[in-house]
Amino acid sequence: MPALLHKHRNILDFALSSLVRRKARALALLGVYALVVAVLASLVFFVQALKRDAGVLLEGAPDMVVQRLVAGRHDLVPMAWAQDVAALPGVRRAAPRRWGYHYDPATGANFTVLAQAPGTVPEGAAILGAGVARVLQVKRGQLITLQTCRRQPLLLAVQDILPPASELATADLVLVPPDTFQALFELPEGQATDLVVEVANPRELETLAAKVAAAFPGARPILKREILRTYEAIFDWRGGMVTVAGLMAVLAFLILAWDRASGLSAEERREIGILKSVGWDTADVLALKVWEGCAVSLTAFLAGVLLGYAHVFLFAGKLFEPALRGWSVLYPSHRLLPHIDPFQLAVLFFLTVVPYTLATVVPSWRAASADPDAALRS
Numbered sequence: 001m002p003a004l005l006h007k008h009r010n011i012l013d014f015a016l017s018s019l020v021r022r023k024a025r026a027l028a029l030l031g032v033y034a035l036v037v038a039v040l041a042s043l044v045f046f047v048q049a050l051k052r053d054a055g056v057l058l059e060g061a062p063d064m065v066v067q068r069l070v071a072g073r074h075d076l077v078p079m080a081w082a083q084d085v086a087a088l089p090g091v092r093r094a095a096p097r098r099w100g101y102h103y104d105p106a107t108g109a110n111f112t113v114l115a116q117a118p119g120t121v122p123e124g125a126a127i128l129g130a131g132v133a134r135v136l137q138v139k140r141g142q143l144i145t146l147q148t149c150r151r152q153p154l155l156l157a158v159q160d161i162l163p164p165a166s167e168l169a170t171a172d173l174v175l176v177p178p179d180t181f182q183a184l185f186e187l188p189e190g191q192a193t194d195l196v197v198e199v200a201n202p203r204e205l206e207t208l209a210a211k212v213a214a215a216f217p218g219a220r221p222i223l224k225r226e227i228l229r230t231y232e233a234i235f236d237w238r239g240g241m242v243t244v245a246g247l248m249a250v251l252a253f254l255i256l257a258w259d260r261a262s263g264l265s266a267e268e269r270r271e272i273g274i275l276k277s278v279g280w281d282t283a284d285v286l287a288l289k290v291w292e293g294c295a296v297s298l299t300a301f302l303a304g305v306l307l308g309y310a311h312v313f314l315f316a317g318k319l320f321e322p323a324l325r326g327w328s329v330l331y332p333s334h335r336l337l338p339h340i341d342p343f344q345l346a347v348l349f350f351l352t353v354v355p356y357t358l359a360t361v362v363p364s365w366r367a368a369s370a371d372p373d374a375a376l377r378s
Helices: 002-021 023-060 080-086 130-136 164-170 178-185 202-215 224-262 266-277 282-314 321-325 342-368 372-377
Strands: 064-070 073-075 091-097 099-104 109-115 125-128 143-147 153-161 173-176 194-199 219-223
Touching: 002 023, 002 282, 023 164, 023 224, 023 282, 023 342, 064 202, 080 091, 080 194, 099 143, 099 178, 109 130, 109 178, 125 130, 130 153, 130 164, 153 178, 173 178, 194 202, 202 219, 219 224, 266 282, 282 342
Parallel strands: 109 173, 125 153
Antiparallel strands: 064 073, 064 194, 064 219, 091 194, 099 109, 125 173, 143 153
8 A cells, every 4th residue: 555655656746747737728727627616616605605694584484474465466554453363372573564566767776665663763764774775875974865655855864874784685775653654654553564474482383374364354374484485485596597507617628627637638648659669558647647637626626715715705696696696686795604504615516627637537548558669659
């Protein structure tokens, strides 16, 4: 065993020196390889970080949201439902929630306006999400103008701006007092957009959801885990779209790797001929080519992973941001928290390093089996 290790260490040293002698070609291949790995690594890191951050933010979401469907469409919920739902065994709290979408013609953005409990936000004031403040270009203490449903301007003072850490969920949010919300939307008295429900025992959620659906016609209970699953499905779907483009790049690179390995230069063929003439057998030459491929692939993998990490967590994934977060006039400027899943790294390794190695084994074997006299004469 020590002799075998010593032999392969010498072969690895010779492989590295061969790559250094052909450094221009090796660097070109390494650059393309690292770029392909960086694209796929960025995609994996971006999607997983978004899903993780969405899960952290949704930890504070209500256990259940109750909507009302009329003719299969979302409709207003009677506020009286809140008392009846709160009376169910196991329900800790049930409260109506009034919110709606407000289109701002000046910026072309849609805001989510949410009515707060009386006294939370002063009359004539509003609390803005960081995305809204950025689009409207306002700061704390300045005034904004919203248009009511009667096309009348409504002046509001910016009392506060929500912290950037919550921007993934609150970028488009505008918090207003109840009277301001009513002036904007004029909802019918005794009606709310939906109900938020908190339960004492999370294991009873499905049972309580079934009771709510049975007790109220048209009621549609939505559990917190279903909301999280929807977010994950959206991110996976968007990530899959980008993955298709990334796999096309991988396929193109594998074709390049096959062409590179099978189309040996005259210098490489002469090198193989010299090695075989001085006593190297086919297995040794094949080991040399495999070690060359491993050196290139592992270096490119590490470089690509580092580039992908920097792209996502240092530069906020600017290349993938519109595709994965969704295009809009107003979308979050959220710095993702660094998070790497070892399983995802292993999947990325097998998607990039293993196909490259397999793509070079057969051409390398053909090169190693070449006749030394023919190689020296080429």
